Amino acid sequence: MNIDTWAVVFATLLGPIFAVQAQQFIAKRGEERQRKLWLFRSLMNTRVGTLTVEHVNALNAVPLEFHRDLEIMGQWRKYLDHLNNQNTALDVWGKLRVDLYSDMLATMAKRLDYGFDPLQVKNEIYAPRGHFEIETDQETIRRGVVELMKGERTLPLEVRSIAQDPAAMERVLALQDALAKWLNGETSPRVKIENGETRSGGTGSE
Structure with missing residues (x-):
């Protein structure tokens, strides 16, 4: 068998293998994208519910899905460091938290082909005042306790x-x-003796 024949044999044998590997690669990429989309949606949906279990779980899952993206991981670490450092005034701390969070989500949106910028992430949101007051009160109570x-x-x-x-x-x-009268010597306590008689002490000195 010449080289051309061997080439045909190898192509015939390897063709299905490469096809299967390509399908597996595409499926894996699709699954990764779906997980990233789920994570991004969770973080977007809980922008006004940062104390919910869904938000905390999604935030902790960022390194699992975006560990190869250095920019997102840098923003995530910066945001997490800010969350764990609450030595500044609450109003200043809260404003910076929103800015850092919006930057991270905007970068994720760019990776997932969404056309969101940080201002859109920050401002295009419905946030009932009641929810904000509840979250603020919970934080105030937590700090106070x-x-x-x-x-x-x-x-x-x-x-x-x-x-x-x-x-x-x-x-x-x-x-x-x-x-007071007793201590001043004006009166003396009544004393009961054994035969049952009761006497009152004198008021003067003897």
């Missing part, structure tokens, strides 16, 4: 009035008056 447990904060206490029993107050005042 942490500071309270660490001893960095105390609970304010304001006493407006104390309920009093007039009869009980009268007895307390009488007891205080009797004790």
